[in-house]
Amino acid sequence: MKYLDLNVASKPRLNYLRYWGLTVLLLAAAGILTWNGFVALGGEDGLTLEEKTEMLSLRRADRGYADSLEKFAAETRRLKSRWEGRVRFANALISRKANSFIGGLNLLEKALPETVYLNRLTLDQDRPNRLEMEVLVPAYTELINAYRRLSSYQLEITSEIPDRTGRYRVSLSLRIGK
Amino acid sequence: MKKLRVLAWITTGLLVAAFVFWAVGRGIASARYSSGDRAKTELAELRQHQDSLAKSRDLLEAWRNAPAQLEEFRSTTIPDFDRFPAFRDNLQKRMSGSGLKPLKLTYRMRPVGGDAKLVTLEFSLSGPYAAVKRFIHEVESQPEMVYLRSVRFRRTDSGLIASFVMEAYFAR
Numbered sequence: 001m002k003y004l005d006l007n008v009a010s011k012p013r014l015n016y017l018r019y020w021g022l023t024v025l026l027l028a029a030a031g032i033l034t035w036n037g038f039v040a041l042g043g044e045d046g047l048t049l050e051e052k053t054e055m056l057s058l059r060r061a062d063r064g065y066a067d068s069l070e071k072f073a074a075e076t077r078r079l080k081s082r083w084e085g086r087v088r089f090a091n092a093l094i095s096r097k098a099n100s101f102i103g104g105l106n107l108l109e110k111a112l113p114e115t116v117y118l119n120r121l122t123l124d125q126d127r128p129n130r131l132e133m134e135v136l137v138p139a140y141t142e143l144i145n146a147y148r149r150l151s152s153y154q155l156e157i158t159s160e161i162p163d164r165t166g167r168y169r170v171s172l173s174l175r176i177g178k
Numbered sequence: 179m180k181k182l183r184v185l186a187w188i189t190t191g192l193l194v195a196a197f198v199f200w201a202v203g204r205g206i207a208s209a210r211y212s213s214g215d216r217a218k219t220e221l222a223e224l225r226q227h228q229d230s231l232a233k234s235r236d237l238l239e240a241w242r243n244a245p246a247q248l249e250e251f252r253s254t255t256i257p258d259f260d261r262f263p264a265f266r267d268n269l270q271k272r273m274s275g276s277g278l279k280p281l282k283l284t285y286r287m288r289p290v291g292g293d294a295k296l297v298t299l300e301f302s303l304s305g306p307y308a309a310v311k312r313f314i315h316e317v318e319s320q321p322e323m324v325y326l327r328s329v330r331f332r333r334t335d336s337g338l339i340a341s342f343v344m345e346a347y348f349a350r
Contacts (some may be wrong), residue, residue, distance in 0.1 A: 019182065026189045030196035037196070037203030047217050055217065058224035065227045072234035079241035086292065087244055090251050093347065097255075097325045102315050121331040 010128070099128050104176045107131075111150055111174065115142045130173050138170040150174060197243070252294075252349060254322040259295055259348040265315045265322070269299075276313040278305035281339070289350060299344045307331075322348040 047055070101123045108131060114119070120134040137143045147155065154175035161169045236335070257265070273280050279301040290296045303310065317326055325341040 011179040013181070019186075023185065023189050026193050030189075030193040032284075033193075033196035037200040040200070040207035044208070046222070048212060051221060054225060055221050056281040058221070058228060062227050065231065067233055068231060072231070072238045074235070076238045076241050079238070079244065083241065083244045083248070086248055090248060093255075093323055096327075096345075097323060100318050101326060101329055102311065102318060105311055107312070108318050117333070118331065119333050122328065123326075123330075124328040125325070126328075 048138055096125055104131050106152075107176050108133075108174075111147050111153060113142065113149055116146050127174055129177050131176055132171075133167065133172040133173045137170060139166055140168070143168050143170070146170075228266070247284060249315050255321065256294060256347045256349050257322060260349060262297070262348060265324075265348075272313060273303060276305070276309045276314060278303040278309050278315070278340075290347075293350050295348045295350050297346045297348065300342070301347070302339055302341045304337055304339045307338055310338065311341075317344065 070146070081102040104123050108118075108121070112135070115138055117136040118133060119136050122132040124130075124132075135146070137146055143160075145155075156173045158173070159169075160171075163169065227332055270280075281304060283299060283301040286298040286300075303313065314326065314329065318326060324344065324346040327345050329343075330341040330342070331338045
């Protein structure tokens with residue numbers, strides 16, 4: 001006997017797979033949102049405990065900052081106007097005393113070729129970084145050699161006069177120190 | 179069926195609650211981050227204030243010490259003028275000790291810097307280069323405020339002549 005299979009339900013049949021799948025998805029989304037909410041709330045606020053302590057003590061120390069600064073500046077101005085001239089004078093003396101001509105002579109001994117003769121040499125505190133001199137060079141090849149050796153000392157040549165015997169009388173200056 | 183419907187409502191409610199919790203959490207965190215940022219700026223400013231104060235205090239301290247340091251500088255490097263004969267004698271000894279021959283010596287004296295006297299000596303010495311260099315080294319090594327203003331070397335037929343301008347300070 002064959003039964004007639006009729007659907008007499010008033011509502012469509014529930015798709016369980018879809019229902020539970022959607023429920024799990026929604027619960028997962030709720031879980032992720034809650035987790036992110038906790039992470040946001042538990043995040044750092046920018047200052048460590050040491051920095052917070054430091055800030056409290058700095059705030060205490062900072063009271064009257066502008067007044068203190070102005071007081072120091074006024075006192076400094078007063079003392080400066082009274083003593084600056086003497087301090088500048090003392091510093092100028094110290095600077096002169098500290099300048100050494102021996103260093104320039106040592107440099108010249110090293111830099112000048114042996115065949116070059118020194119006629120005149122000037123060392124002056126007013127031009128502390130320059131050696132001015134007149135040298136006598138026996139021949140043209142020696143002259144070029146000398147220029148090559150001296151060119152690393154910011155060589156400045158003022159005049160170069162050859163004489164009848166083939167010697168050259170050269171006025172030049174070199175930079176010493178920085 | 180009714181149970182499943184209730185479960186669906188509960189799930190939806192949980193999702194809404196989670197969303198609200200997340201939004202509020204983000205809001206609070208954002209506000210706190212911005213206040214943390216302000217706190218960091220304030221901390222940097224406070225540190226800068228302390229640095230400025232320390233620098234101003236150090237500068238003031240340096241100027242407060244200036245009179246004592248100037249006095250110490252004067253007493254150790256600038257002798258009283260009654261030491262001038264000893265200074266002159268010392269110079270003569272250095273010249274002859276170096277084996278150099280003095281050619282001439284001229285003086286200029288004038289007051290400077292309020293309570294000091296500047297003595298400018300111009301003199302020429304003849305002798306070998308090594309001796310001149312030794313003499314320069316000895317002058318430069320003196321603890322008193324004596325220095326060479328300029329040195330001019332000149333080669334002549336008879337040898338080397340070095341012309342010096344020396345300056346020495348004495349207290350008046």
